[in-house]
Amino acid sequence: MIRIEDLCKSVDTSEGLLTILKSISLNIDAGEAVAIVGASGSGKSTLLGLMAGLDTATSGDVVLDGQSLNAMDEEQRAILRGKLVGFVFQSFQLLPSLTALENVMLPIELKGDAQAKEKAKRLLLRVGLEERGHHYPNQLSGGEQQRVAIARAFATEARILFADEPTGNLDTATGAKIVELLFDLNREFSTTLVLVTHDELLAQKCDRIVRLVAGEAVSDEKTSARDEEVASV
Amino acid sequence: MSDAVTARSGGNKTFSTLFGLALRLLWRDWRGGEIRLLFIALVMAVTSVTGIALFTDRLEKALLLESANMLAADRVLGSSRQPPEEILAEAESLGLRTARTLSFTSMAFSETGNMLVSAKAVSDTYPLRGEVIIADQPFIRGYPIRSGPPAGEVWLESRALPALGIDVGDSVFVGEAELTVSRIIIAEPDRQGGMMDSAGPRLMLSMNDVVQTNVVQLGSRVSYRYLFAGEELETLDSFSEWIGEEYDGEYRIRDVRDESEEISEALNRAESFLLLGSLFAVLLAGVAIALTAKRYSERHYDYVAILKTFGCTSNEIGVIYLAIQLVLVFISIVVGCILGWLVHHVILRLLQAVITVELPPAGFEPFVIGSLTAVICLLSFALPPLLALRATPPLRVLRKDLDQQKLGANVPYVFGILGTVFLVYWYSQNLVLTTVLVTAVAAIALFLSAVSYLLLRSSGSVGMKAGSAWKLAMTAARRRRKQNVLQVMVFSVTIMSLLILTLLRTDLIDDWQGQLPENTPNHFMMNITESQIDGIESFFAENGVDSNAFYPLISARVISVNGEIPEPEEELDADEERSSITEGAQSAEEDSLYDRARSELDAATENNEEAGAEAEEQEEGQVRGRLGRRQVTWADDLPPDNLITDGAWWGEVIDAGYVSIEDEYAGWLDIEIGDRVEFEINQQTIFAEVSSFRSVRWDNMQPNFFIIFSPGTINHLGATFLSTALMERDQKILLNDLVRLFPTMVVIEIDALIEQVQNIIAQVTSAIELISVLVLVCGALVLLACVNATLDERFHENAILRTLGAGKRLILSSLLIEFASIGALAGIIATVGAEASLYYLQEEVFEQEFNMHYWVWIAGPLIGTVLIAGLGMNSTREVVSTSPLNVLRRVV
Incomplete structure (x- = not known):
């Protein structure tokens, strides 16, 4: 589903060229859940941005569902994102002037779907916020905001979900609930999940863990979760 | 492969999807209050321009009508020698109506007395405009009639009858002609006070009787006038040109402005003031639009980034925001035109007492001008920052620190400046005034930014210095130096515009009142x-x-x-x-x-x-x-x-x-x-x-x-x-x-003229007062928009300070000091700018003597301080009354 080939990213700074990612290659299969872990500044969010086509690599390529991002301009990448990709962010990224329901409706509306409202309502019901649809983001708790964000991420039935520190802004108990919801929906929609986190427990829930240290992928290992899942199958 | 092909073909959403989305976003932004200020600024621009244009359009038409009545025609050709008859023939061939008058002083005799009269012979078509007021008996109220006396009859002014010892129906001799006094003449439209009209009471006779009187001989002091009237201004103008060319300046066509310097000067000054007022109104509305649009677009960076992660292409973003603006501008035009129409009606209602003529209906042009203003304001002030949104990097969803800096932060200003220059020129249709005004504002802006920058320059202090309100305010002012310089500039230009208009208005009105006080000898x-x-x-x-x-x-x-x-x-x-x-x-x-x-x-x-x-x-x-x-x-x-x-x-x-x-x-x-x-x-x-x-x-x-x-x-x-x-x-x-x-x-009688001048001055004075109020409203809007422009950051910063334990009093005092200093600085700069601009305007445009307005040197900075501090505190006081968490959440 996702193939990363020799991906490098460096930026110009006042102190010279700074290399953020060094020659990363990776394959992620459809339906797989992969955690990218690493310390702060290890380049994991940069890698996520490149994989999702939000940024361009200095060299190397990302191939999403058979399509090379390198060969596309921003417009074409945007269209591809619209077709394939959903996001969950650490800071939720809900639009403050839209209600919870409207936030979920937005990506469905963008597809020109006349059933946007009904679909969004169903998703809010699924994340347990059917009563809070008319509330604005600043009237919701952090956990509630993230649940809206998850509902929005699944609204377009994206085949790949990128999650950037989804529990980073939440307390442990709320974080645990959110993680549960995220993985439930992931299974329900058979989505490929790429999750950036520094939380080992959260990472362990994925099928694979890719560890980044100073921009380099130092390990890529299967987790017990994968084994359990395989066993249960 | 098919996906790749689709991807390469550009956006995959239909226009109706995007337009529908734009409408929904607009509605949601409106509901959330995001776009209200921009909408109000646009509506203000349309309202003020349409209102002023409607009013001046109708007033101009009314004054033209009134002035036509003053001349008994639209145009007049006067001479002490008889002008060629072919001039009349040419006018008639162009479809103009014509009439002739001949004025001379003569003795009128009756059986019992004689007196010097101001005689005026008129042709059958006289008057072309206005009415002659006549009565059946002397010293009573008259009634209007649209003709002069028929052949064989004369109309005499009341006071001539006792002097000649006659009654209506008796005969008088004018030269060798015996004529019957058939009516009393109370007033005529074109009697203005020249010697020919003022040597004695009026005696009006028919042009057909002039030969019979035998008083007009070669060398007699007489005044010939040819009168012309037409419905088309162009025809009148081309006829005037024809006379200029044909007679090489020997004969010249005049209108009311040529006839009376006082009226012409009052009208010219009033027109210049109205023009200046509407220029300021547009300029201020433009600045308000620019500020609100900039803030709107800044608040939409995240919006766009999110839309891009959902698969919106830059072009689609462009279409969405263009559609939002077009819908917004359309609604603004409709609302602004209606409000403008109401405003001009209020102006007219207030002026009812002084506008004596029936106003002709307004044309369609003022609405076009108002609408185009909105479109131009939008194109030059609002669209550039909004379209710059297209280039928002989608990566912003992950990295907040990515902003629009790379996108050419000065582009909006370039467009704004070009738009302003175009608008100023378009309104004034005067290249000199445009050049002067634009140069003046540019020089002031440059000067202001240099001065403000120097005054606010950091002396190398680090941190927030949150220990005392004063230090906190000063470091905050320095930290936001760039924004503050812009704010000081905007505040200065706004306060300056308001000072200029207020002072100019006061000076003009004082000048007029001083020119013709109530008991002016007439x-x-x-x-x-x-x-x-x-x-x-x-x-x-x-x-x-x-x-x-x-x-x-x-x-x-x-x-x-x-x-x-x-x-x-x-x-x-x-x-x-x-x-x-x-x-x-x-x-x-x-x-x-x-x-x-x-x-x-x-x-x-x-x-x-x-x-x-x-x-x-x-x-x-x-x-x-x-x-x-x-x-x-x-x-x-x-x-x-x-x-x-x-x-x-x-x-x-x-x-x-x-x-x-x-x-x-x-x-x-x-x-x-x-x-x-x-x-x-x-x-x-x-x-x-x-x-x-x-x-x-x-x-x-x-x-x-x-x-x-x-x-x-x-x-x-x-x-x-x-x-x-x-x-x-x-x-x-x-x-x-x-x-x-x-x-x-x-005896020379100038009472009619003084009355006319006083009447016109009263009209333009009221007009000027109202325009000043309109510009004041625009100014207030800019001030509000400008305070709001940096509100988010102030909110955020002060919320953080509060969470760190800063007391209400410290934050409020610091905000007060920061706003007051910015206001005081803007007030000082505005005062200097206003006096400098007034010097030029009064000397060159309004032909008035310039005197320093000493009280403004105290009032200007004081107004700036109080106004900006008041507005700033009013907008930010919420920061201490809302929980910091809410503020932080809202401003993310």
Whole structure:
């Protein structure tokens, strides 16, 4: 589903060229859940941005569902994102002037779907916020905001979900609930999940863990979760 | 592969999807309050421009109508010789209506008496505009009629009947013609006060009877007028051009502006003010739009980033935001046009008392102007920052620190400046005014930014210095230096615009009120001998009329200054500007109101000497001739509206042999204080030493003089006297007795003219007041928009300070100090800018004398401080009344 080939990213700074990612290659299969872990500044969010086509690599390529991002301009990448990709962010990224329901409706509306409202309502019901649809983001708790964000991420039935520190802004108990919801929906929609986190427990829930240290992928290992899942199958 | 092909073909959403989304976003933004200020700014731009344009359009049409009534036509051609008949034929071939009048002074005789009358013969089509008011009996209220008397009849002014001892229906002789007095004439549209109209009561007759009277002979002093009226302004203009070309300037078509300098000046000043007012209104509305659009677009960076992660392409973002703006501008235009229409109605309602004519309906043009303003404002001020949103990097969803800096932060300003220049030019249609205004604003902006930058420059302090409110405020001001410089600039320009308009308005209105105070004398009496003065004074005393000073009047010419003949190279500017009854150009062709009065006056006071003197001047060469003859006087006291600009007026003990000269005239002749000037008066030579220069207010419609001698210098040379009197309408019958008692005296009636000028001044004064209010509202909007522009950051910062334990008092005091300092600085800069701009505007555009407004130097900074501190505190006080968490959440 996702193939990363020799991906490098460096930026110009006042102190010279700074290399953020060094020659990363990776394959992620459809339906797989992969955690990218690493310390702060290890380049994991940069890698996520490149994989999702939000940024361009200095060299190397990302191939999403058979399509090379390198060969596309921003417009074409945007269209591809619209077709394939959903996001969950650490800071939720809900639009403050839209209600919870409207936030979920937005990506469905963008597809020109006349059933946007009904679909969004169903998703809010699924994340347990059917009563809070008319509330604005600043009237919701952090956990509630993230649940809206998850509902929005699944609204377009994206085949790949990128999650950037989804529990980073939440307390442990709320974080645990959110993680549960995220993985439930992931299974329900058979989505490929790429999750950036520094939380080992959260990472362990994925099928694979890719560890980044100073921009380099130092390990890529299967987790017990994968084994359990395989066993249960 | 098929996906790749789709991806390469550009956006995959239909226009209706995007448009529908744009509408929903617009509605949600409106509901959330995001777009309200931008909408209000757009509506204000449309409202003020449409309102002002509608009002000026209709007022202009009304004034044109009124002025047409004043002339009894749209255009007039006047001459002391009969103009060729083919002019009338040409006008008629162009579809213009024409009429002819012929004015002359003549004696009217009855069986029991005789009197000098101002006769006016009119053709059958007279008047082309306005109405003649007639009555069936003298001294009663009249009724309007759109014609002159038929052949064989005359209409006489009421006061002529008792003087001639006749009644309506009796006969009078005018020259050799016996005519029947059939009606009383109360008023006529084009009687304005020239000598031909003022030598005696009016006698109106038919043009067909003129030959029979046999009074108009070769060489008679008569005034011919051809009147023209047409529905199309273009036809009138092209006809005027045709006359100019065909007769090489020998005949000139005039409209009301040529007829009266006072009215023309009042109208020109009012138009300049309205223009300036609407320019400021547009400019301020534009700034408000730019500020609100910038803030709107800043708040939408995240929005766009999210939309991009959902698969929106840059082009689709562009379409969405363009659609939002188009819908917004469409609604703004509709609302603004309706409000503009209401505003102009309110203006008209307020002016009901002074606008005497029925206003023609407004054209469609003002709405087009208002709508185009909104579109241009949007294109130049709002669209660039909004379209820059297209380039928002989608990565912003992960990295907040990515902003729009790379996208050419100055692009919006470039568009804004271009848009402003275009708008200013479009409104003024005047390249000079555009250049001057744009250069002035640009210079002020540059100066302001330099000064503000220097004043707010950091002295290397680090951190927030949150210990004291004062330090906290100062470091906050420095940290937001860039924004603050912009804010100070915007505040300064706004306060400056408001100061300029307020001061200009006050000065203009004061000037007008000073020009024609309520009890301005409206009758001039001339050719009075010294022995008649006591008699005239007692006549007025008996009849309850206040008499005024008697000025001796004598014709004089400068021969030499310190023994040398002056050789001024150019014509005297003041000759074109001043309009005093007692002074005037010597042209025989002139036909304007005052020119007529002046030349008649010259004829009355100088008789044949003038002709002799003119011939002599021609022999002496052109420069000498240009020195011309002036009506001079002597006086104990400095006349009202005169100010000594150099030297000193004579003291209590007055010596003969001194002269005081009008300052521009002195400059023109290169005269200095202490110079010895030689004059020729009544063929005698007089020497006098220049003891003072004076400035003279030429437009006060009172006796004014270039040259005033100290008493005793020229008293022996045989002067006649001039005086003025204020006579109300019901006192005018006294004129009969007055001219009967003092038959050599000439009375010039300017009451109708003064009334007209006062009426027009009252109209434009009210208009100016209202425009000022409109601009004030625009200004307030800009101030609000500007305070709001940096609100988010202030909110955020202060919320953090509060979470860190800063007390309410510390934060409020720090905010107060920060806003007050910005306001004070803006106030100071605005005051300097306003005084500098006013200097130029008053001297060059409004032709007023510039005086420093000292109180503004205190009021300006004070207004800035109070206004900005008040607005700022009002907008940010929420920061201490809401929980910091809410603030932080809201401002993310």
